[in-house]
Amino acid sequence: MSYPKIALASLIALGGINTAMAQGQVQFGTPVRANNAQSNHQLPLQISQPPAGLANGAEVVLISGYEPANASQSGGMIIVNVNRPGSKVLLVLSSYEKIQWNVIASPGTNIVGIIVGGHDKPTVTTTIKTQAWLADLPYAYETENRNFKTLLTTLNTRMGVKKIDVFRGSYAIPAALSINSMDPPRAALTTADPAPQKPVTDVGFSLLATDGSKVRWTLSGPAGHADKTYPEGKLTAPEAGRPLYRLSSDQLEVADSAGGSATAITLPPNFPRFSWAMDLAYDDKRNIISVISLGGEGFLYRFDAKARRWLDFRSLNNIDLFSLAYDRKMDRYVAWTDQGSLLFISGDGNAQGSKEIASRLEGFGRLYDRGNERMPRLTLAPNGDDIALLYLQGGSVKRIWHYNVKTDKVLLTYTAG
Incomplete structure (x- = not known):
């Protein structure tokens, strides 16, 4: 039997597609049907301020x-089943992505209110008799995070909430x-900052x-001149206090005083x-200034302050350093x-080793959004x-x-009051 050329080409092409599909099969996900019935039980989200006493006597x-x-x-x-018979419960729900919260409560559980927040507007469906409010709340899936503290502070300001009784946090919230x-009970679920020891x-x-003076401190706080301000790096001086060396506009400068004119060191x-020159430190033993930069792979530069000449530089091999300090007692940075x-x-600029400690600094995680x-x-004083x-x-x-x-x-x- 003979076939027209076009029909024959089509058969060959189809055969090629079938062969390709057989070699690398693909599959889509299961269809998700529209849940129109749930919309009948959707709570209106009020934008007004929740009652100030809403959390009184309630488990949060x-x-x-x-x-x-x-x-x-x-x-x-996401289905939230609250089984706390005999208890009043204030439910707080927050996320970044859109979520349809479906709230269920056991007999005798009194949901006094639902506070919900999200970057993409969420919805709340339930058959229980309660009210819901839309609030500007961040998502926070770990207690050691600034967002968690912000969330607690918001609840405290609006409704006097001082602690969370139940916390379920995860990047991807279970179904x-x-x-x-x-x-x-634990301190991490409260608005209180950790107490210094x-x-x-x-x-x-x-x-x-900042004015170039040296101020004595101890681990417990300032020993004097508590009204002084301090730079976040980029300023150093020898033990005698003068001259001052500073980083300005990605350039090393030397000056006789903090407010005086400076000379650039080329x-x-x-x-x-x-x-992105980040910090510098003065080695009093050798009269050497070391500078660390962040740009590119990062570099460590060394300058002889006595001879007023550059010595060398070396790559940091993409180890990003934020601050630097010299320890005279151990002769190291x-x-x-x-x-x-x-x-x-x-002291001569060779890496010796590192120690991760951020995860053990109490309260450190609440300073930023990890x-x-x-x-x-962090400024270091070794x-x-x-x-x-x-x-x-x-x-x-x-x-x-x-x-x-x-x-x-x-x-x-130490924590500042």
Whole structure:
């Protein structure tokens, strides 16, 4: 039998498609049907302020996360089953992605209200008699996050909530959650900041103020001149206090005073230019200034302050350093990395090792939104095995932690009032 040329080409093409499909099969997801019945039980979301006493005598249940875990199977519906007979419950629900919250309550459980928030407007469906309010709430799936503190502060300001009784947080919120009991009480579920502890030894150190003066501090706070302001790096001086060396517009400068005129120190032709110069430190033993930069792969530069000449530079091999300090007692530098580690560097500029400690700094996680922001910079004041880690904001010292290299222990020792 003969076929027209066009028909024959079509058969060959179809045969090729079938062969390709057989070799690499593809499959779509199961269809998700429209749930029109649920819309009959959808609660109107009020934009007015919830009653100030709404949380009085109620257990506060917080469920929060970035997105629903089952969006491809159920279109983003999450079932919340609250089984707290004899209790009043305030339900707080927040997410980033759109979620259809379906709330169920057991007999005798009194849902006094539902506060819901999300970047994409959520919906709430339920057959129980209650009210719901739409609020500007961030999502927070971990307690050690600034968003969690912001969320608690918002609830406290609006309704006097001081603690969360039940917290279910996860990046992808499960398709169904059952609330049957309260969580054990813990400080992380309250609005209170962690309390500082008294150090075993109140180690002293000096901080270089913005005006170029050196101020004595201890792990417990300032020893004097509490009204001073402090730069977040980029300023250093020898033990004698003068001259001052600073980083300005990605350039190293030297000046006799903080407000005085400065002289730029030009880099040699074969040195990479400063790009995101982050900090500098003065080695009093060798009279050497070391500068760290962030741009590109990152570099460590060394300048001989006595001979007034550049010595060398070396690549940091993409290790991002935010701050740098020299420890005269151990003759080494200590740096703070973008991964929350202390990096130890020998006096001549060689990497010695690192230690991750950010995860053990009490209250540190609530200073930023982990996953969406860079880890905060910490100023370091090393003194042998004792290292003070300071969080500065607006020129003021807000937190001090103490890390002991020998014991490998970390302690929060100071918080600003």
